[in-house]
Amino acid sequence: MKVDILTLFPAMFKGPFEESIVGRARQRGLLDVNILNIREYALDKHQQVDDYPYGGGAGMVMKADVLCRAIDAVKTPDAHLVYLSPQGPRLEQPTVVRLAKKPHLILLCGHYEGIDERVMNEVDEELSIGDYVLSGGELAAMVAVDAVTRLIPGALGDERSAQEESFAEGLLEYPHYTRPRTFRDREVPEVLLSGHHENIRRWRKKLSLERTLIKRPDLLLGRHFDQEERQMLEEILFDGEN
Numbered sequence: 001m002k003v004d005i006l007t008l009f010p011a012m013f014k015g016p017f018e019e020s021i022v023g024r025a026r027q028r029g030l031l032d033v034n035i036l037n038i039r040e041y042a043l044d045k046h047q048q049v050d051d052y053p054y055g056g057g058a059g060m061v062m063k064a065d066v067l068c069r070a071i072d073a074v075k076t077p078d079a080h081l082v083y084l085s086p087q088g089p090r091l092e093q094p095t096v097v098r099l100a101k102k103p104h105l106i107l108l109c110g111h112y113e114g115i116d117e118r119v120m121n122e123v124d125e126e127l128s129i130g131d132y133v134l135s136g137g138e139l140a141a142m143v144a145v146d147a148v149t150r151l152i153p154g155a156l157g158d159e160r161s162a163q164e165e166s167f168a169e170g171l172l173e174y175p176h177y178t179r180p181r182t183f184r185d186r187e188v189p190e191v192l193l194s195g196h197h198e199n200i201r202r203w204r205k206k207l208s209l210e211r212t213l214i215k216r217p218d219l220l221l222g223r224h225f226d227q228e229e230r231q232m233l234e235e236i237l238f239d240g241e242n
Helices: 020-027 064-074 093-099 117-122 136-151 159-164 197-215 227-241
Strands: 001-007 032-039 079-084 102-108 125-127
Touching: 001 064, 001 136, 020 032, 020 136, 032 064, 064 102, 064 117, 079 117, 079 136, 093 136, 102 136, 197 227
Parallel strands: 001 032, 001 102, 079 102, 079 125
Antiparallel strands: none
16 A cells, blocks of 8 residues: 655654554555655745635635645545545544555645645545644544554454454454463453353453443444344343343
8 A cells, every 4th residue: 555645744754654563564565655745845945835814814724736736746546635634524443444445545634724725626535533623634644544554454464453453343342361360369251261262252242342332332323233242232231230
């Protein structure tokens, strides 16, 4: 996968994209990330990228001519341009799965009061990482790249990890345990030591449902529950009443 990030602050990406899963994916040739400084596409000697808004008002607006030159420099027929701003729908796992299938992503990081509206004609999708305002789209771009990279085949090593983690099936992930077996008088659940794969699977599924019901009940709204899940929910609710 190729990712081009258009930003006013390229130095922000140097460290995060050299570490952890993103860094390893780049080293293995699974991910090609290019950080482009929008200022390099300004034609004046001061490299001006913003200007006062027509009609007045506070703040500055990123210029359409500069942004479109930057976009044109990296755009390919397969490119999917995402503008990261607080006005877009929230980035959620189904969107991450869809973006991970794109061969070429262009991430445009907004700043100041935003971009000239005419640039939106070039944008394929507008996304936010939450209902709050950041200084710019750089942190949101990092989040998007990290989330997408996890779904690139080979990036995690064990593909089951991506399939079983939170939101992969619309539920929060089950709890995990590792050594030592006993810690501060708390034991690892016996089922995980049993070696009985079906019992372990059912335990994990039930705990996923229970966690989701307690922490994120909104994820269950409109969900189609299969027979096993309905039975598990009845057990959870019955145990809660007792």
